[in-house]
Amino acid sequence: xxxxxxxxxxxxxxxxxxxxxxxxxxxxxxxxxxxxxxxxxxxxxxxxxxxxxxxxxxxxxxxxxxxxxxxxxxxxxxxxxxxxxxxxxxxxxxxxxxxxxxxxxxxxxxxxxxxxxxxxxxxxxxxxxxxxxxxxxxxxxxxxxxxxxxxxxxxxxxxx
Amino acid sequence: xxxxxxxxxxxxxxxxxxxxxxxxxxxxxxxxxxxxxxxxxxxxxxxxxxxxxxxxxxxxxxxxxxxxxxxxxxxxxxxxxxxxxxxxxxxxxxxxxxxxxxxxxxxxxxxxxxxxxxxxxxxxxxxxxxxxxxxxxxxxxxxxxxxxxxxxxxxxxxxxxxxxxxxxxxxxxxxxxxxxxxxxxxxxxxxxxxxxxxxxxxxxxxxxxxxxxxxxxxxxxxxxxxxxxxxxxxxxxxxxxxxxxxxxxxxxxxxxxxxxxxxxxxxxxxxxxxxxxxxxxxxxxxxxxxxxxxxxxxxxxxxxxxxxxxxxxxxxxxxxxxxxxxxxxxxxxxxxxxxxxxxxxxxxxxxxxxxxxxxxxxxxxxxxxxxxxxxxxxxxxxxxxxxxxxxxxxxxxxxxxxxxxxxxxxxxxxxxxxxxxxxxxxxxxxxxxxxxxxxxxxxxxxxxxxxxxxxxxxxxxxxxxxxxxxxxxxxxxxxxxxxxxxxxxxxxxxxxxxxxxxxxxxxxxxxxxxxxxxxxxxxxxxxxxxxxxxxxxxxxxxxxxxxxxxxxxxxxxxxxxxxxxxxxxxxxxxxxxxxxxxxxxxxxx
Numbered sequence: 156x157x158x159x160x161x162x163x164x165x166x167x168x169x170x171x172x173x174x175x176x177x178x179x180x181x182x183x184x185x186x187x188x189x190x191x192x193x194x195x196x197x198x199x200x201x202x203x204x205x206x207x208x209x210x211x212x213x214x215x216x217x218x219x220x221x222x223x224x225x226x227x228x229x230x231x232x233x234x235x236x237x238x239x240x241x242x243x244x245x246x247x248x249x250x251x252x253x254x255x256x257x258x259x260x261x262x263x264x265x266x267x268x269x270x271x272x273x274x275x276x277x278x279x280x281x282x283x284x285x286x287x288x289x290x291x292x293x294x295x296x297x298x299x300x301x302x303x304x305x306x307x308x309x310x311x312x313x314x315x
Numbered sequence: 316x317x318x319x320x321x322x323x324x325x326x327x328x329x330x331x332x333x334x335x336x337x338x339x340x341x342x343x344x345x346x347x348x349x350x351x352x353x354x355x356x357x358x359x360x361x362x363x364x365x366x367x368x369x370x371x372x373x374x375x376x377x378x379x380x381x382x383x384x385x386x387x388x389x390x391x392x393x394x395x396x397x398x399x400x401x402x403x404x405x406x407x408x409x410x411x412x413x414x415x416x417x418x419x420x421x422x423x424x425x426x427x428x429x430x431x432x433x434x435x436x437x438x439x440x441x442x443x444x445x446x447x448x449x450x451x452x453x454x455x456x457x458x459x460x461x462x463x464x465x466x467x468x469x470x471x472x473x474x475x476x477x478x479x480x481x482x483x484x485x486x487x488x489x490x491x492x493x494x495x496x497x498x499x500x501x502x503x504x505x506x507x508x509x510x511x512x513x514x515x516x517x518x519x520x521x522x523x524x525x526x527x528x529x530x531x532x533x534x535x536x537x538x539x540x541x542x543x544x545x546x547x548x549x550x551x552x553x554x555x556x557x558x559x560x561x562x563x564x565x566x567x568x569x570x571x572x573x574x575x576x577x578x579x580x581x582x583x584x585x586x587x588x589x590x591x592x593x594x595x596x597x598x599x600x601x602x603x604x605x606x607x608x609x610x611x612x613x614x615x616x617x618x619x620x621x622x623x624x625x626x627x628x629x630x631x632x633x634x635x636x637x638x639x640x641x642x643x644x645x646x647x648x649x650x651x652x653x654x655x656x657x658x659x660x661x662x663x664x665x666x667x668x669x670x671x672x673x674x675x676x677x678x679x680x681x682x683x684x685x686x687x688x689x690x691x692x693x694x695x696x697x698x699x700x701x702x703x704x705x706x707x708x709x710x711x712x713x714x715x716x717x718x719x720x721x722x723x724x725x726x727x728x729x730x731x732x733x734x735x736x737x738x739x740x741x742x743x744x745x746x747x748x749x750x751x752x753x754x755x756x757x758x759x760x761x762x763x764x765x766x767x768x769x770x771x772x773x774x775x776x777x778x779x780x781x782x783x784x785x786x787x788x789x790x791x792x793x794x795x796x797x798x799x800x801x802x803x804x805x806x807x808x809x810x811x812x813x814x815x816x817x818x819x820x821x822x823x824x825x826x827x828x829x830x831x832x833x834x835x836x837x838x839x840x841x842x843x844x845x846x847x848x849x850x851x852x853x854x855x856x857x858x859x860x861x862x863x864x865x866x867x868x869x870x871x872x873x874x875x876x877x878x879x880x881x882x883x884x885x886x887x888x889x890x891x892x893x894x895x896x897x898x899x900x901x902x903x904x
Contacts, residue, residue: 165498169447173439180440217622223444223464226498 157186158212159238159308162201162219163227166192170224174201177222183207183215187240187305198226202238202307231308238308241280243268244289247297248275256296263289274299317487322451323352325488326415326477329458331358332490335386337377337752338362339370343390344430345479346417350388352482362752362781365773367394369745371401372771375410376746379732380707381753382535384411384466391417392430395476396437400739402472403441407736408556409529411470413461414442420480421449435476443471451484456491463494468501469620470533501619505636510644512632513591513615517645518654520589522661523549526572526609529556529735530594530618536639537561537728540593542646548656550665552580554595555720559731563724569665570674573601574872575717578672581870581878583665587612594618594638597627598736607877617641674721676866683839690714690790690862694722696842697760697788700850706730706758709747711767712740714796717868719762741770744787748774751783758786758850765791765815765822775829778855786849787857792864793817800867804882822859832856 164170171190178185187204207215212230220228231238248256248270256275260267265279279289283306290301320328326349330338340361342350353361364370367389374385385405389398395416405412419428435447444464446457454477461473517523531540537560544551544561550569551561561568570580584590590612595601602608605627616623616630617638624633634641676691685692697708708723709732710716716733725731732750734742747761761768768789778785790796798813826833832852834845836859849856869883 169435172436176439214622214626221620221622223496223499 156212157204157206159231159233159236159306160203160205160216160219161229161231161308161310162203162225163193164199164201165224165226166197166199167224170199171201173222173224174203174219177218178203178205178215181215181218187303189305189307191307200307202305204306229310231310236308236310238282238306239280240283240286240306241278241304242286242289243302244277244279244293244298245300246275246277246293247273247299249273252296256293259289259292265289317489319485320488321348321352321482322454322477322484322486323348323482325451325454325486326458326482327352327356327359328488329455329490330386331356333384333458333462335359335384338386338388339364339373339749340388341367341370341390341394343394343417345419346388346390346394348479348482349415349417349477362777364745364748364777366771367397368401368741369748369771369774369777371398371412371414372404372739372742372745373749373752373774373777374412374414375401375405375742376709376732376749377753378405378410378412378749379746380729380750380757382533382729383753384413384462385749386413386415388415389417390430391419391434392432394430395432395434399437399441400737402438402474404734404737404739404742405472406441406443408734409470409533410472411465412472413465414472414474416474416476417482418447418476418478421478422480424478434474438474441472442474443469445474445476447476448478448481451481451486454481454486455488459491460494460496463496464499468499469530502621502635503619503637503640505617505634505641505644507644509632509634510641510648513634513645514648514652514654516589516613516615516632517547517549517591517649518652519657521657522587523547523589523591523658524583524587524612525549525551526554526584526590526592526595527551527557527560528554528593528595531557531560531638531642532594532728534594534619534637534639535728536594536642539639539642539646543642543649546646546649546656547654548658548662549591550583550658550662552576552583554598554601555733556735557594558720558733559725560728562726564726567662569669571720573598573878574603575720575868575870576872576878577669577674577721578870578881579665579668581872581881582668582672584609585611585877585879590614592616592630593642596623602627603872603876603878607879676869677863683842685839688837688839688842688860688862690718690792690860690866691722692839693788693790693842693860693862694718694762696846697762698723700843700846701758701760702726704758705754705756706760707732707747707750707754709733709743709750709759709761711743711761711763712738713764713767713798714792714800714866714868715762715764715767715790717797718790721868723762740767744768744771744785745774745777747785747787748778748781748783751778751785752781759783761785761787763787763789764796765789765793765817766795769820772825775826775831775855779830783855784853785855787855788846788849789822789857789859790862791817791822791859792862792866794864797868799865803865803867804871804873817861817864822857826855826857829855833859835859835861837861
């Protein structure tokens with residue numbers, strides 16, 4: 156079972172290590188991790204996607220919440236939150252196939268950010284399943300390199 | 316109002332402001348500015364142990380015996396590394412400590428400088444929180460926060476790493492009055508709706524049981540616990556960490572639960588219809604097979620740490636809050652209801668079990684008239700001879716510890732100092748030194764094994780030189796006894812690496828080598844006189860009791876078994892077969 160946790164922490168050195176090592180220690184696998192500052196420069200938001208086979212997610216959120224530098228921990232309900240990921244694909248693209256690749260990119264509203272002699276680099280943002288779908292299509296051409304940021308997420312409007 | 320002083324001086328001022336009067340400190344290169352500043356303190360007495368592990372265990376024992384925060388100060392690198400076992404021990408048992416480690420200068424941190432170690436990195440999993448002070452101006456605020464975090468909520472150890480340039484640097488000193496920790500707001504008051512639910516369960520219960528742990532000791536909730544127990548006539552079982560919070564000569568105290576709990580205690584848990592768990596964490600040494608633990612009971616769980624509730628066992632009524640507050644809340648609510656206890660028959664049943672399945676050992680050979688010196692008898696005599704004195708019992712870890720649990724009768728809160736969660740051999744003696752430092756008028760006794768005591772005997776020097784008259788009673792059986800017991804039961808008596816020659820070292824001579832008193836006991840008839848001589852001696856003393864070698868701690872629940880399946884002790888039938896008895900029927904209607 157996959158869970159998305161949004162953890163607001165004090166923006167201080169070493170806090171990320173405290174949070175991530177807690178996951179490792181308690182046997183939770185982190186699938187994706189994204190960190191950045193919030194509207195308040197003294198705070199950072201860590202978005203963690205993790206999978207837990209048996210232990211209930213409640214236990215890890217309680218443990219995370221115990222950390223002194225953690226202000227808030229929230230499990231995000233997919234139906235009530237927006238989430239995005241940014242990805243860069245560098246795809247094998249001989250000149251004769253470039254056109255098809257660009258067309259796929261357009262369908263996904265992705266951007267071409269670099270073109271080489273035999274490659275195209277594409278930037279895309281979106282929900283994880285959209286990125287997964289693109290990745291799946293581009294595999295047929297050969298993905299030379301790929302970088303994903305991991306998911307960032309916020310609850311929808313009604314909550315702060 | 317502020318004043319320009321060095322970081323080291325500021326650190327000492329902070330300690331003084333926190334009311335610290337005893338610190339266990341071992342110096343070294345980069346710690347010297349701080350030790351130099353301590354030299355001038357009229358308030359803080361620095362006690363030099365003989366090993367940094369001893370310093371932290373002593374601070375821990377001080378905290379357990381007094382309820383105050385223990386403080387240890389060591390140097391960087393190996394000094395800091397040597398504190399790790401002590402810190403982990405305090406963390407597992409939720410003991411308030413502030414451990415200050417000196418660090419190489421900020422300019423060389425991260426270069427593998429001489430005596431450098433990343434102690435904050437290492438101690439993240441075993442501290443409640445830790446700090447690396449990078450700027451001398453932050454030091455007062457960090458010290459204030461550290462003491463606050465260590466002593467509030469669920470207590471625990473906090474480490475502060477102080478680079479040498481920080482302790483040498485200067486600041487305008489002012490000690491803050493309050494802390495600002497937006498992410499740290501412990502809940503002390505139990506939710507009133509939950510308390511009402513708990514009360515409703517308590518008033519209906521026929522077979523209630525209070526299952527009480529260290530959390531009630533740290534919240535100083537002994538009085539409220541006793542009130543609740545007596546008001547509703549609820550039997551009380553205290554975990555090893557909870558020992559001493561309820562008087563063990565009280566008719567409602569029914570012993571310690573779990574792996575080496577008495578049969579009647581474990582039967583009571585198995586048959587209870589309501590378990591009121593307060594300041595306990597459902598540790599595996601208590602529960603055995605989780606699914607079978609208190610499986611007939613509704614469970615109320617009170618804990619100041621929300622992460623403990625539901626961690627191991629699902630509960631019916633969770634109450635996050637300070638044990639003392641919540642117990643007081645429950646009592647107040649109960650008084651409003653005029654509820655009467657329905658547990659009279661249940662208490663009688665447990666008393667019947669107590670008669671049928673008492674703790675016992677050695678059969679007819681036990682006692683002063685017998686030939687053989689049984690370890691349990693030694694503990695019983697220590698208990699008897701000290702019952703009218705203000706006594707603190709410390710233990711090492713292993714058989715000695717379990718026999719102390721079973722055969723010493725504790726009467727006052729904070730009279731028990733023993734390593735629970737981590738099970739640290741070598742803890743008891745330095746912890747006893749700390750306890751004695753904090754409670755100079757008490758008789759402090761370390762009940763030890765010949766294995767455990769050899770892990771920190773160097774602290775005999777600390778005890779002697781500082782005038783701490785700690786008494787060490789060694790249950791010397793020539794084995795790592797608990798290891799041997801497991802090898803006997805589960806490894807076909809193949810005593811691999813568990814045999815210790817009984818006369819090596821000669822503990823009497825060892826005591827004498829440090830200028831302490833030593834006496835050896837081989838026969839039951841000589842025991843009382845030897846113990847009395849040691850207790851009366853004005854200084855540290857060792858009583859080397861040569862006890863029966865192959866005695867085991869019984870009853871015992873094998874790992875993974877449910878707690879009513881006990882080995883050893885008085886042979887008994889399973890609880891279910893006893894239910895036919897007329898006396899019992901009414902209770903199980």
